Amino acid sequence: MPRTISAADIDEAALLSELKHWVEIETPTRDASAVNRLADRVEATAKDAGLEIERTAGTLGFGDILAVRSPRPAGSNEKGILILAHLDTVHATGTIKKDLLLRQEGDRLYGPGIYDMKSGALMALEAMKIAVHTSTHLPVDLLFMPDEEMGSASSRGLIEAYAHNAAYALVVEPARDGGKIVIARKGVAMYDIVVRGRASHAGSRPQDGRSAILAAARLVLELEAMNDAERGITVTVGTVHGGTGRNTVPAECRLQVDLRLPDGETAYEILKKVENLAPLDPDITVEIKGGLSRPPFALSEEGRRLFDHTARLAVELGIMLEGVSTGGGSDGNFTAALGVPTLDGLGADGAGAHTFDEYVFVRSIAPRTALLANLMLTLNGAL
Template identity: 55%
Template sequence: MTETYPIRPEDIDLPAFLEELRAWVSLESPTADPAAVNAMADRAAAHATALGLSVTRHPTDDATGDLLIARHGPEDRADEILILTHLDTVHAKGALAGPLPWRQEGDKLFGPGVYDMKSGALMALEALALAGDRTVATVLFIPDEETGTYAGRLAVEAAARKARAVLVMEPARDGGKIVTGRRGSAIYRIEVHGRAAHSGTRPQDGRSAIRAAARLILTLEAMNDPARGIGVNVGVIQGGTTRNTIPALCVLDIDVRLPDRQAQEEVTAAIEALTPVDPDIRFEITGGVSRPAFSAEPGTLALLETARPIAEAMGYPLVPMTSGGGSDGNFTAALGLPTLDGLGPDGADAHTFNEHLLVPSIAPRLAMLANLLITLHEKPARGL
């Protein structure tokens, strides 16, 4: 016998949702513009309040927007559900009036941040309101997720320690799949220091930082292991002053992707142990792990199995996958919290001028989220 759930996709007022979503997308909110992110937080706070949720707001720093928290139920419950979202986007102001205007073409809805992840953030509030007194949950809106959650990470981890499960409203992947794992990431900068000299008159006095960096790049790129999911990318190179000067400095910016804790330890140790072949060259290595690897532990799999029949009852399958990109779910999973990610709508092309969501995916996934909140409150999943 198929279990019934109190909220159905047809209960969702989709036109009202899309009207509010358009207002959110119209407030362009690139991470580097804290005033713009705060304007978006103003709108989200007003909507949360209108839905009957309690709202608090917390400044971070001068370069970052505010943290916003909306909740239903008493504070400081040790068994609440934490919902993670973010209000910042990668798109600079002007995308809306330029290459990525709000528009609908068939089932596709376009706009900066519409898929990643203003729709998911709005869904979190609507689901909390739909669940009402049948849940105790907190929605945490992060202002700087797209640049690494440097200002928001402590808040994420503090909130996670009071929760028993975490739901992340990042968009669905690959045709609606849910995310039960993500590669971790590390960011490194290596400054290669050599010795300047005139390349025509005294080349023997110089020690080329660029030549040493070229050798180093080959070493770094050799750490790539696609079979294991390890990625090491030297993405930016800056060096030299003039064409006739032996370069004294070359700077490498490196992105590292890590599938699990073992790979994280191996690769970061190898990078941090790099030394130059030439004793007259010096490496200055800074950086480290920015997001720990997120693996599908038993608690996360139990959370998945709780959500799976709800999704099926809403009319779609819940298929798990591991994503190459990171999210704030990496932090909560690393703390041992059951974490289910990719709960936002289906769509494609995040971070591009073709970013869009699929409108028919909104109501079923919003209804699933609300029912999951109710189910976790009334009948806690085994293993959570």
């Protein structure tokens, strides 16, 4: 049995110093070169620690995907621990100079992307270095994605490829509501709907027109009626764009729709309803594009055992863990949907994700880094 890592084993000052460097390299998802600059720093740090690197060139206009791997015997195919992190943020370049200055106020360390999720990503790398140099039961793969904030379109294939050789998946998205970790997430679906009618003069020939906005309004009511709080179904028409002027019967209207769905059966039911939406007027056409972008992440029995094991380790560090379900998606949705026991929200505690008030609690970083290291040291083939 390897020795237990404590918060005192974590060089907090060095970790915070490096975290500030990571935050200073602003990495909006669509700026591939900026994301790659941070990936360069991560790669150099991992190589200095004796870890193996596999770097996959970015696609679809996104940055590179970086895999940091523990050394393993040639030809080994033992299933191991997959850790998921991302380097991209929602904040535009320049945020750190104006809207969200990098600063510490008491226990709060502020900065763009510091909570979601540069702190968690760095903590995972530090914990991996400690665990690998101590002695792990299972091989460890740490993936740094460049596009999680925009749905992981370029990363999903590689995540799923690694997941097929994983016994467990740990996701270092930020903790929730005072340090809680995520044991389940809703699936996420997105649709773009285009309603087409026929334009005409609103004053002289209104009878010749077919209002796309009127037809779209009826669809909005149908979509919003699918909301069901008891079942955990959320359907939101987020944007509506239509028409060309106040005196013209509108020929086109576009809707953007977001859905959050608790499980696979519910997802199948609701997505079928959305995709079968049809206008009442035969002169109106509806084009529906989209679908499930992140499958539901339901809590499995194996996932429950993984949480229980993690909670026991946390107690030794003075952390009382609580598991929660959330409507937000992450890359953990992909691993859980493939049957890999998955825990999420293992990053730093804090608040303000995606806002100009984003911060982490400094006091959470060392113990939660130690928790990650202890997970890597204690997970084996069966819990």
